[in-house]
Amino acid sequence: MKIKKNVAISESGFIFNPTTGDSFSTNPIGLEIIRMLKDDKGKDEIRKTILTKYNADESTFEKDYYDFVMMLQNNQVAEETE
Amino acid sequence: MEKLRYERPVIKKLNTGVMNKYGTRTEYTPFTNIDGAKVKDLIAEFGSPLFVMSEQTIRKTYKDAVRAFTTRYPKVQFAWSYKTHYNNAICSVFHQEGSWSEVVSGFEYNKALLNGVPGNKIIFNGPDKTDEDLILAINNESMIHIDHLDELYRIIELTEVLKKRPKVAIRVNMDTGVYPMWDRFGFNYESGQAWDAINKIILTDKMDLIGLHTHIGTFMLTPSAYAVAATKLSDLAYHIKTKFGKNITYIDMGGGFASRNTLKGSYLMGADSVPSFDEYAEAICSALLNSDYSKDELPLLILESGRSLVDDAGYLLGTVLANKRLSDGRKATIMDFGVNLLFTSFWYEHKISPAQEFSHYTEDSVIYGPLCMNIDVIRENVTLPPMKKGDNVVVHTVGAYNMTQWMQFISMRPNVVLIDMDGKPHLIRKKETLEYMNSLEETPAYLKEFKL
Numbered sequence: 001m002k003i004k005k006n007v008a009i010s011e012s013g014f015i016f017n018p019t020t021g022d023s024f025s026t027n028p029i030g031l032e033i034i035r036m037l038k039d040d041k042g043k044d045e046i047r048k049t050i051l052t053k054y055n056a057d058e059s060t061f062e063k064d065y066y067d068f069v070m071m072l073q074n075n076q077v078a079e080e081t082e
Numbered sequence: 083m084e085k086l087r088y089e090r091p092v093i094k095k096l097n098t099g100v101m102n103k104y105g106t107r108t109e110y111t112p113f114t115n116i117d118g119a120k121v122k123d124l125i126a127e128f129g130s131p132l133f134v135m136s137e138q139t140i141r142k143t144y145k146d147a148v149r150a151f152t153t154r155y156p157k158v159q160f161a162w163s164y165k166t167h168y169n170n171a172i173c174s175v176f177h178q179e180g181s182w183s184e185v186v187s188g189f190e191y192n193k194a195l196l197n198g199v200p201g202n203k204i205i206f207n208g209p210d211k212t213d214e215d216l217i218l219a220i221n222n223e224s225m226i227h228i229d230h231l232d233e234l235y236r237i238i239e240l241t242e243v244l245k246k247r248p249k250v251a252i253r254v255n256m257d258t259g260v261y262p263m264w265d266r267f268g269f270n271y272e273s274g275q276a277w278d279a280i281n282k283i284i285l286t287d288k289m290d291l292i293g294l295h296t297h298i299g300t301f302m303l304t305p306s307a308y309a310v311a312a313t314k315l316s317d318l319a320y321h322i323k324t325k326f327g328k329n330i331t332y333i334d335m336g337g338g339f340a341s342r343n344t345l346k347g348s349y350l351m352g353a354d355s356v357p358s359f360d361e362y363a364e365a366i367c368s369a370l371l372n373s374d375y376s377k378d379e380l381p382l383l384i385l386e387s388g389r390s391l392v393d394d395a396g397y398l399l400g401t402v403l404a405n406k407r408l409s410d411g412r413k414a415t416i417m418d419f420g421v422n423l424l425f426t427s428f429w430y431e432h433k434i435s436p437a438q439e440f441s442h443y444t445e446d447s448v449i450y451g452p453l454c455m456n457i458d459v460i461r462e463n464v465t466l467p468p469m470k471k472g473d474n475v476v477v478h479t480v481g482a483y484n485m486t487q488w489m490q491f492i493s494m495r496p497n498v499v500l501i502d503m504d505g506k507p508h509l510i511r512k513k514e515t516l517e518y519m520n521s522l523e524e525t526p527a528y529l530k531e532f533k534l
Contacts (some may be wrong), residue, residue, distance in 0.1 A: 014218045015093070027443035027468070056088035060470060067407055068091040074411055075095060081465035 001070050003078050020076055029054065033068060037078060045046040090405075090468040092445050110442075113435035114146030116397055118505030119369045121437040125474060128509065130401040132499040133485060135510070137175055140481075141503070144179045147391060149393035150359035154367035157382040161205050163337055164190040166372065166482050169394075171500050171510035173197050176391070184386040188215040191224075205334065205386070207295070211234070218532025220248045227251045227295045230269055234279060240475070241288040251334065252279050256314050258298050258307040264387045267297065271314055272410035280318075290429030291328060294319050297336025299337050301345065305365040309336065312369035319381060320374045322346065334384035335366055335410055343479045351429075352479075356363040359390070360510070389482040396481020399426060399437070401471045403452055413447045415469060420451020420458040423495065424480060425487040427460045434460075437474035440467035453492050485511075494519060 003009075010014040013031045016025040026034065029050065036046045043065065050061055072078035103174055114121055116413035117138050124132060131267050144160070151158040168190060174181070174197060183194035186208030194204050201222020209229040211219070216237060219226050221244070226251055228234050237248055253268030254276045255286040267274040283291045291491040298311050312335060319330035339362050344352035370383060434449065444465045451458040460477075469475070488495055494514035499507045 009178075024093050025096055025443070026093045027091060029089055030093055033091050035481060050088075053086055054088040054092055055085040060088070064090045064470075067405075068093065070407065071093050073409070075093065077093070 001037055001043075001072075001078055002040060002081050003034060003072070004076070007077055009034060009038065015077060017075070017077055023074065024075060024077065030068060033065070034072070034077075037069075037072075083182060087439065088470075089441055089443070090470055092443055092468050094443075094445065105498060108156070112438050112440060113478075114437055116476075117501040119501050121399055121476060124499060124507060125399055125401070127507070128497045128499055129513065130158065130399060131417075131496045132399045133423075133511075134397040134399060134507075135169075135172060135392075135481060135497065135498065135500045136395045136397070137500055137502050139391060140172070141177050141179060143394060144176065144181070144222065147359045147385075147387060149180075150363040151367065153386065154363050155370060155383050156380060158238065159332075159382055159384050160391075161203075161334075161384055161386050163388030163508055164194060165486055166337075167204065167392050167485055168193055169485060169498060169510055170197055171508070172392065182384075186210070188212055188218075191215060195222075199307070202249075205295075205384070207297075207386075214314070217244065220244055220246050220277060223249055224253060225249055227253050227291060227293075228279065228283075229253055229294045231282075231508060232385065237368060238286055243526050248289040250289045251291065251332070252276060252520065253295045253297070254315060254318065256296065256298070258310040258314075258379050260299055260302065260304060260307045261371075262299075264297065264299050268295070273317070277307070278448075281323060283333070284322075284328060284511075289320070292330065293332040293384070294330055294525075295334040295336065295384075298338060300338045301340045301389070302338045303340055305361045308362060308369045309365040309369040311335065313373070316370055316373035316375065316381075328525070329379075330381055331372065332382040332384050334386065335391075337388050339385040339387050340389035341389045341479060341482060343426070343432070343494075344395060346429055346431055348506050357431050368369075391435050393479050393482035396479065397479040398480045398484070400475050400477065402469050402471055404471055405469070405473060408448070413445050414450055415447050415466075416450045416452060417460060417475065418452055419477075420453040420492075421462065422451070422453060422458075422491040422493065423487045424451070424460060424477065424484055425489070426480065426482070426484055431461065431464075432465065433478040434464060434478045435478065436467055436469055440469075443467060455492075490519065510532050522528065 006018050013026045033046055047061055116134055117136050132419055162183040182203040183199045184205045185191045185194055201224045205225040206219045206224050207227045226248055239335045254271050255265045255268045256271035257263055269279045294315050296311050296315055298307055315333050322328055339357040342353040342356055400417045403416045403418050406414045445468055446465055449461040449464055451460055497513045498511035499508050500510045
């Protein structure tokens with residue numbers, strides 16, 4: 001999973017996809033995940049980082065992570081890696 | 083180092099220049115307590131889902147309504163509409179405030195009697211009164227509001243057996259300029275049906291016609307319709323006086339005032355658009371004061387408001403069971419309460435507040451109940467902060483009709499709690515149990531054995 005190269009991400013969580021012209025907002029955890037995906041971090045590393053920083057259990061994060069990346073794909077912000 | 087509060091990651095598409103069908107965001111702070119009782123503590127003690135009634139809100143709302151009418155009209159009496167909420171504790175709060183009872187069945191009538199309401203302070207409305215009900219009401223000198231000619235003729239027959247003169251009123255339906263016109267109850271004003279009934283009552287001389295009653299609709303957003311109704315009823319009452327020399331002692335304007343809920347399809351939130359008690363009172367009282375009656379002859383004004391007096395006082399506390407993503411990308415949240423408990427969600431956009439801290443990020447969601455039925459939708463479109471399994475929510479303005487129209491469907495009905503004037507919770511209806519439900523059923527002996 002990776003964030004498309006031309007997607008612009010602001011510090012405040014504003015996201016712009018110039019390919020589709022769509023813009024999005026995301027919350028701080030969503031922004032952190034998107035940044036890590038942009039830095040080519042894998043799911044395990046992302047999970048470790050989030051669970052270290054935030055008060056969440058593994059299964060909650062896993063459910064939410066899969067839902068979030070599915071939405072990133074549906075919105076054409078992210079794409080599957082080859 | 084203490085960990086930060088976790089919130090589900092969300093991404094929301096931004097649309098400019100287009101109306102959002104989910105509406106604007108309405109929640110800015112969590113709703114954590116009701117009259118000083120903490121939502122989380124209430125759920126821990128009484129379970130989830132849980133209905134909570136605020137005695138403070140009931141009394142304050144009632145006083146507001148009474149003030150609106152008594153400052154405009156000299157003789158006013160409220161009669162608590164049992165069908166709106168007939169839990170004995172709730173009825174007793176209204177009776178303590180001075181409200182009579184308005185009932186529409188033998189079941190409700192007997193509930194009022196058992197609550198200690200004197201028979202002559204009970205108004206008996208509705209099309210369904212059995213002989214047993216009528217005899218009880220006649221013997222108790224209750225105010226019987228006659229709905230149809232079959233009932234009128236039956237009461238005449240009963241007076242010959244009982245040798246008593248019942249105290250009656252007729253329900254009158256009329257065109258007040260609103261649609262739909264409620265003409266299924268009572269006798270029509272414009273067609274002359276009402277006069278036919280009045281003539282029959284007075285000329286047979288078997289009962290005392292002491293009042294006239296109307297109930298023009300429900301969730302009425304137009305106070306002027308009440309002015310039309312009050313004018314027509316007071317004209318009718320005055321003409322009975324001039325024609326027969328009989329004094330109509332009361333005019334009962336029924337109920338139908340709107341609560342602060344938001345009807346589905348409304349552009350504005352209910353709290354911003356429904357008329358106040360003062361607006362209803364101004365319409366009704368002005369019409370009565372402008373009638374042909376002199377100041378000293380004015381009839382008693384009776385009001386049977388239910389919804390507007392109790393809706394705001396009710397809350398439904400619930401818990402998130404699950405989140406899921408629908409095939410079209412919409413977020414869906416499943417709650418532990420459904421349309422079985424929240425019957426009014428069929429016609430209201432109920433306000434829902436999270437009961438714990440949340441950030442300013444929101445998601446557009448569908449709120450489902452837990453029932454295995456496709457119709458179990460609490461909110462079709464709502465903008466709420468991200469919530470996770472186990473989080474609690476508070477549904478507002480659920481005090482009217484839900485705890486009388488709720489269904490034992492798929493799951494049983496939960497506890498109901500009243501928060502008293504000091505913020506202390508009291509259990510006022512126990513949750514149903516399997517033993518209770520089974521105690522009502524009988525299985526024939528030949529069905530008790532089977533092999534699988």
